[in-house]
Amino acid sequence: DARVTQTPRDKVTEMGQEVTMRCQPILGHNTVFWYRQTMMQGLELLAYFRNRAPLDDSGMPKDRFSAEMPDATLATLKIQPSEPRDSAVYFCASGRGLVIQGDTQYFGPGTRLTVL
Amino acid sequence: GIQVEQSPPDLILQEGANSTLRCNFSDSVNNLQWFHQNPWGQLINLFYIPSGTKQNGRLSATTVATERYSLLYISSSQTTDSGVYFCAVERRLTGGGNKLTFGTGTQLKVEL
Numbered sequence: 001d002a003r004v005t006q007t008p009r010d011k012v013t014e015m016g017q018e019v020t021m022r023c024q025p026i027l028g029h030n031t032v033f034w035y036r037q038t039m040m041q042g043l044e045l046l047a048y049f050r051n052r053a054p055l056d057d058s059g060m061p062k063d064r065f066s067a068e069m070p071d072a073t074l075a076t077l078k079i080q081p082s083e084p085r086d087s088a089v090y091f092c093a094s095g096r097g098l099v100i101q102g103d104t105q106y107f108g109p110g111t112r113l114t115v116l
Numbered sequence: 117g118i119q120v121e122q123s124p125p126d127l128i129l130q131e132g133a134n135s136t137l138r139c140n141f142s143d144s145v146n147n148l149q150w151f152h153q154n155p156w157g158q159l160i161n162l163f164y165i166p167s168g169t170k171q172n173g174r175l176s177a178t179t180v181a182t183e184r185y186s187l188l189y190i191s192s193s194q195t196t197d198s199g200v201y202f203c204a205v206e207r208r209l210t211g212g213g214n215k216l217t218f219g220t221g222t223q224l225k226v227e228l
Contacts, residue, residue, distance in 0.1 A: 035159075043151075043202060043218040056214055091159060107159040 002026045004108035006092050012114045018080040021111045024073055025094030032075045033105060034060075034067055035091040046090075049075065050097075082115045089113070118143045120205055122219035129193045129226045137188040137222045139203035146214070147206040148179050150188050153221075154199040162188070162201075193226045200224070 005024045013019055025032050034046040047057035052069040060067065064083070069075045079086055089112050093105040119142040129135055139148070150162040162177070163170050165186065169178040174193075179186040190197055200221040207215050 042220055043204070045204075045216040058209070058215065089157065093159070093161075103164075105161040107161070110157060 002106075004092055004094050004106050006090075006108035006111050008111060009109065010112045010114075012116065013082055014116050015083055016081045017115075018078065019082045019086075019113060019115075021077045021090050021092075021113070023075040023077070023092030023094075023108055025075060025092070026106055027073070029094035029096055029106070030072075031095040031097060031103070031105075032069060033093040033095070034075070034077050035093065036088045037091065037110075038088040046077070079113075082113075084115045087113055087115050117215075118145070118205060118207060118217050120203060120217050120219040122201075122203060122222050124222060125220070126223045127225070129224065131194060131226055131228050133193050133226075134189070134191045135193060135224070137190070137201050137224075139186045139188070139205075139219055141184050141186075141205045143184070143207070145181070145205040146208050148181075148186050149204045149206070149216075150177055150186070151202040151204065152197075152199055153202065154196075190224075193224075195226045195228065198224055198226050 007022045031050050033048040037043045046060040047067040049069050066078045089110045091110045092108045095103045095105045097103040121140045123138045147166045152160045165177045165179045167179050167181045174191045176189045200223050202218050202221045204216050204218045
Protein backbone atom coordinates (compact mmCIF):
# COMPACT_ATOMS: atom_id res chain seq x y z
CA ASP A 1 0.00 0.00 0.00
CA ALA A 2 1.94 3.02 -1.27
CA ARG A 3 1.89 6.07 0.94
CA VAL A 4 3.71 9.30 1.59
CA THR A 5 6.00 9.16 4.60
CA GLN A 6 7.23 12.08 6.67
CA THR A 7 9.91 12.29 9.31
CA PRO A 8 10.06 13.21 12.07
CA ARG A 9 6.44 12.91 13.15
CA ASP A 10 7.02 15.27 16.06
CA LYS A 11 9.77 17.78 16.65
CA VAL A 12 10.32 20.07 19.61
CA THR A 13 13.13 22.54 19.30
CA GLU A 14 14.30 25.84 20.70
CA MET A 15 14.10 29.15 18.94
CA GLY A 16 17.08 29.74 16.68
CA GLN A 17 17.74 26.09 15.94
CA GLU A 18 17.70 24.64 12.44
CA VAL A 19 14.87 22.25 11.64
CA THR A 20 14.80 19.84 8.73
CA MET A 21 11.64 17.95 7.78
CA ARG A 22 11.75 15.10 5.29
CA CYS A 23 9.20 13.62 2.95
CA GLN A 24 9.32 10.51 0.84
CA PRO A 25 6.77 10.79 -1.97
CA ILE A 26 4.99 7.81 -3.45
CA LEU A 27 7.22 6.06 -5.97
CA GLY A 28 6.47 7.28 -9.46
CA HIS A 29 4.87 10.55 -8.37
CA ASN A 30 6.53 13.57 -9.92
CA THR A 31 4.86 16.36 -7.97
CA VAL A 32 5.47 17.22 -4.33
CA PHE A 33 3.66 19.79 -2.21
CA TRP A 34 4.45 21.27 1.20
CA TYR A 35 1.60 22.64 3.33
CA ARG A 36 1.48 24.21 6.77
CA GLN A 37 -1.47 24.14 9.14
CA THR A 38 -1.89 26.36 12.20
CA MET A 39 -4.87 27.27 14.31
CA MET A 40 -4.50 30.94 13.41
CA GLN A 41 -3.74 30.77 9.68
CA GLY A 42 -5.39 27.49 8.79
CA LEU A 43 -3.98 25.56 5.83
CA GLU A 44 -1.43 27.19 3.57
CA LEU A 45 0.42 25.90 0.53
CA LEU A 46 4.10 26.69 1.00
CA ALA A 47 5.71 25.27 -2.12
CA TYR A 48 5.41 22.67 -4.82
CA PHE A 49 7.78 20.83 -7.09
CA ARG A 50 7.44 19.00 -10.37
CA ASN A 51 10.13 16.62 -11.53
CA ARG A 52 12.26 17.89 -8.63
CA ALA A 53 12.17 21.49 -9.88
CA PRO A 54 10.45 24.14 -7.75
CA LEU A 55 7.40 25.42 -9.61
CA ASP A 56 6.12 27.79 -7.00
CA ASP A 57 7.31 28.72 -3.55
CA SER A 58 5.50 32.02 -3.25
CA GLY A 59 3.71 30.84 -0.15
CA MET A 60 6.94 30.27 1.72
CA PRO A 61 8.79 32.86 3.83
CA LYS A 62 12.01 33.16 1.87
CA ASP A 63 14.25 34.53 4.57
CA ARG A 64 14.26 31.41 6.74
CA PHE A 65 12.56 28.64 4.79
CA SER A 66 14.00 26.54 1.99
CA ALA A 67 12.59 23.55 0.14
CA GLU A 68 14.54 21.13 -2.01
CA MET A 69 14.31 17.77 -3.72
CA PRO A 70 17.80 16.30 -3.74
CA ASP A 71 16.43 13.26 -5.55
CA ALA A 72 13.10 11.81 -6.68
CA THR A 73 12.63 9.93 -3.41
CA LEU A 74 13.29 12.75 -0.97
CA ALA A 75 11.90 16.23 -0.41
CA THR A 76 13.13 18.44 2.42
CA LEU A 77 11.79 21.54 4.10
CA LYS A 78 14.29 23.44 6.18
CA ILE A 79 13.80 26.30 8.61
CA GLN A 80 16.84 28.23 9.74
CA PRO A 81 16.63 29.86 12.22
CA SER A 82 13.34 28.60 13.63
CA GLU A 83 10.95 30.90 15.52
CA PRO A 84 7.98 30.18 17.79
CA ARG A 85 5.58 31.38 15.08
CA ASP A 86 6.78 28.47 12.90
CA SER A 87 5.05 26.04 15.25
CA ALA A 88 2.57 24.15 13.08
CA VAL A 89 1.84 20.84 11.43
CA TYR A 90 3.69 20.54 8.14
CA PHE A 91 2.16 18.23 5.55
CA CYS A 92 3.78 16.83 2.46
CA ALA A 93 1.71 15.51 -0.44
CA SER A 94 2.63 13.90 -3.73
CA GLY A 95 0.83 13.47 -7.00
CA ARG A 96 1.27 12.43 -10.59
CA GLY A 97 0.91 15.84 -12.16
CA LEU A 98 0.31 19.52 -11.79
CA VAL A 99 -2.43 20.74 -9.50
CA ILE A 100 -4.16 22.45 -12.40
CA GLN A 101 -4.42 19.12 -14.19
CA GLY A 102 -6.57 17.81 -11.40
CA ASP A 103 -4.56 14.82 -10.27
CA THR A 104 -5.18 13.55 -6.79
CA GLN A 105 -2.72 14.54 -4.07
CA TYR A 106 -1.79 11.94 -1.47
CA PHE A 107 -0.91 13.37 1.91
CA GLY A 108 1.60 12.24 4.46
CA PRO A 109 0.74 12.12 8.18
CA GLY A 110 2.42 15.44 8.88
CA THR A 111 5.27 16.66 11.09
CA ARG A 112 4.13 18.48 14.21
CA LEU A 113 6.73 21.18 14.93
CA THR A 114 6.91 23.03 18.23
CA VAL A 115 9.41 25.85 18.56
CA LEU A 116 9.91 26.99 22.14
CA GLY B 117 -6.36 38.65 -2.08
CA ILE B 118 -9.22 36.31 -2.79
CA GLN B 119 -11.61 35.51 0.05
CA VAL B 120 -12.90 31.97 0.59
CA GLU B 121 -15.81 31.48 2.96
CA GLN B 122 -17.26 28.19 4.01
CA SER B 123 -20.59 27.51 5.65
CA PRO B 124 -21.75 26.31 7.99
CA PRO B 125 -18.69 26.45 10.27
CA ASP B 126 -20.02 23.53 12.32
CA LEU B 127 -22.52 20.80 11.60
CA ILE B 128 -23.82 17.86 13.61
CA LEU B 129 -25.69 15.11 11.81
CA GLN B 130 -27.34 11.87 12.73
CA GLU B 131 -25.97 8.91 10.83
CA GLY B 132 -27.87 8.44 7.59
CA ALA B 133 -28.71 12.10 7.13
CA ASN B 134 -27.76 14.14 4.07
CA SER B 135 -25.95 17.46 4.14
CA THR B 136 -24.71 20.25 1.91
CA LEU B 137 -21.57 22.24 2.57
CA ARG B 138 -20.97 25.50 0.79
CA CYS B 139 -17.87 27.36 -0.38
CA ASN B 140 -18.12 30.94 -1.64
CA PHE B 141 -15.20 32.75 -3.24
CA SER B 142 -14.77 36.39 -4.07
CA ASP B 143 -13.11 36.29 -7.49
CA SER B 144 -12.69 34.10 -10.55
CA VAL B 145 -10.57 31.01 -10.07
CA ASN B 146 -8.76 28.48 -12.24
CA ASN B 147 -9.54 25.51 -10.07
CA LEU B 148 -11.26 24.49 -6.88
CA GLN B 149 -10.56 21.56 -4.61
CA TRP B 150 -12.35 19.92 -1.70
CA PHE B 151 -10.37 18.23 1.08
CA HIS B 152 -11.34 16.16 4.10
CA GLN B 153 -9.30 16.08 7.29
CA ASN B 154 -10.31 13.28 9.64
CA PRO B 155 -10.30 13.66 13.44
CA TRP B 156 -6.76 12.21 13.54
CA GLY B 157 -5.44 14.88 11.20
CA GLN B 158 -5.10 12.87 8.00
CA LEU B 159 -5.86 14.91 4.89
CA ILE B 160 -7.53 13.53 1.79
CA ASN B 161 -8.00 15.28 -1.51
CA LEU B 162 -11.67 14.69 -2.44
CA PHE B 163 -12.35 16.56 -5.67
CA TYR B 164 -10.84 18.87 -8.23
CA ILE B 165 -13.84 20.69 -9.58
CA PRO B 166 -13.33 24.02 -11.36
CA SER B 167 -16.85 23.72 -12.79
CA GLY B 168 -19.67 21.26 -13.23
CA THR B 169 -20.50 18.25 -11.09
CA LYS B 170 -18.52 15.23 -10.00
CA GLN B 171 -19.53 12.25 -7.91
CA ASN B 172 -17.54 9.77 -5.90
CA GLY B 173 -19.65 7.29 -3.98
CA ARG B 174 -21.77 9.10 -1.41
CA LEU B 175 -20.01 12.38 -2.06
CA SER B 176 -20.63 14.73 -4.91
CA ALA B 177 -19.57 18.28 -5.65
CA THR B 178 -20.88 21.03 -7.87
CA THR B 179 -19.10 24.25 -8.76
CA VAL B 180 -20.87 27.17 -10.41
CA ALA B 181 -17.85 29.24 -11.36
CA THR B 182 -19.87 32.13 -12.82
CA GLU B 183 -21.62 32.58 -9.48
CA ARG B 184 -18.49 31.88 -7.45
CA TYR B 185 -19.59 29.04 -5.27
CA SER B 186 -19.18 25.32 -4.83
CA LEU B 187 -21.27 22.80 -2.96
CA LEU B 188 -20.24 19.49 -1.43
CA TYR B 189 -23.05 16.98 -0.90
CA ILE B 190 -22.76 14.15 1.56
CA SER B 191 -25.50 11.57 1.34
CA SER B 192 -26.32 8.88 3.87
CA SER B 193 -23.67 10.22 6.22
CA GLN B 194 -21.56 7.82 8.27
CA THR B 195 -19.48 8.38 11.38
CA THR B 196 -16.36 8.05 9.23
CA ASP B 197 -17.41 11.25 7.43
CA SER B 198 -16.66 13.22 10.59
CA GLY B 199 -13.86 15.74 10.41
CA VAL B 200 -13.20 19.06 8.74
CA TYR B 201 -14.01 19.76 5.11
CA PHE B 202 -11.92 22.42 3.39
CA CYS B 203 -12.33 24.00 0.03
CA ALA B 204 -9.37 25.65 -1.66
CA VAL B 205 -9.34 27.84 -4.75
CA GLU B 206 -6.49 28.24 -7.16
CA ARG B 207 -5.64 31.32 -9.15
CA ARG B 208 -2.91 31.71 -11.70
CA LEU B 209 -0.56 34.55 -10.79
CA THR B 210 0.42 37.14 -13.40
CA GLY B 211 4.06 36.63 -12.56
CA GLY B 212 3.79 32.86 -12.94
CA GLY B 213 2.85 30.10 -10.55
CA ASN B 214 -0.43 29.46 -8.84
CA LYS B 215 -1.87 30.72 -5.58
CA LEU B 216 -3.91 28.29 -3.53
CA THR B 217 -6.17 29.80 -0.88
CA PHE B 218 -8.00 27.67 1.65
CA GLY B 219 -11.27 28.32 3.39
CA THR B 220 -11.54 27.97 7.16
CA GLY B 221 -13.43 24.71 6.89
CA THR B 222 -16.67 23.11 8.01
CA GLN B 223 -16.38 20.93 11.10
CA LEU B 224 -18.71 17.95 10.67
CA LYS B 225 -19.65 15.48 13.37
CA VAL B 226 -21.79 12.49 12.49
CA GLU B 227 -23.40 10.79 15.48
CA LEU B 228 -24.97 7.37 15.82
